[in-house]
């Protein structure tokens with residue numbers, strides 16, 4: 001390849017990149033979320049004043065040298081494998097259910113939103129803990145942009161992994177939290193861990209961090225966020241995969 005053709009190829013590459021950025025700016029969901037960022041601090045501040053305490057936050061010196069991965073370490077579904085093969089180009093986080101404006105956000109869009117970074121302790125019900133740093137988009141931001149309807153009470157997180165043996169919907173991992181915890185400032189959709197891209201074993205591309213709750217509430221591989229009035233009709237009806245298998249729904253620490 002001559003120098004000139006190579007340069008032409010580089011220029012075309014840059015052009016494509018730019019076109020990609022412009023497309024980002026044009027996504028209605030993305031624009032809606034950016035607009036919602038204004039005044040959000042005020043909304044979450046009000047929650048704190050209403051008596052919702054913050055989970056303890058730590059410093060980098062406290063980070064655990066190793067952070068265990070638990071439950072699914074690599075989702076087994078065809079959909080997840082297809083997303084891996086295509087570099088998650090077609091992957092979208094959906095926010096729907098009892099909202100005025102359902103959202104669809106790509107990974108680059110999520111990463112460009114205002115973010116929060118927190119160093120917290122993860123406590124698994126099986127008796128181990130680890131301190132890690134998480135960066136992600138506040139769930140409150142997405143909820144504000146989507147416009148939660150009055151009768152909504154819970155937020156359900158649907159995941160890409162099926163952990164039952166049967167491959168039926170009953171084996172799909174899912175979780176739910178109540179609205180006040182969803183608006184909490186430390187409730188984020190994390191795409192980074194300890195300053196790097198989220199590893200597959202810890203929930204790539206997106207996992208929930210809902211501090212002040214036990215490990216199983218922290219849904220990994222989140223693909224869809226559904227705002228509901230009741231979770232009685234979802235899978236086993238108890239609000240989560242482990243809840244359907246006997247764990248308590250309210251898993252506060």
Ligand SMILES: Nc1nc2c(c(=O)[nH]1)N[C@H]1C(S)=C(S)[C@@H](COP(=O)(O)O)O[C@H]1N2
Nearest residue numbers: 068069070071072124159173202215218220
């Ligand atoms: N989708 C999905 N989320 C999940 C699980 C899982 O198996 N699948 N396991 C849960 C449990 S019990 C724990 S303790 C944490 C573990 O998170 P980690 O793998 O990042 O340590 O993820 C929780 N979220």
Ligand SMILES: [Mo]
Nearest residue numbers: 124125215216
């Ligand atoms: Mo756990």
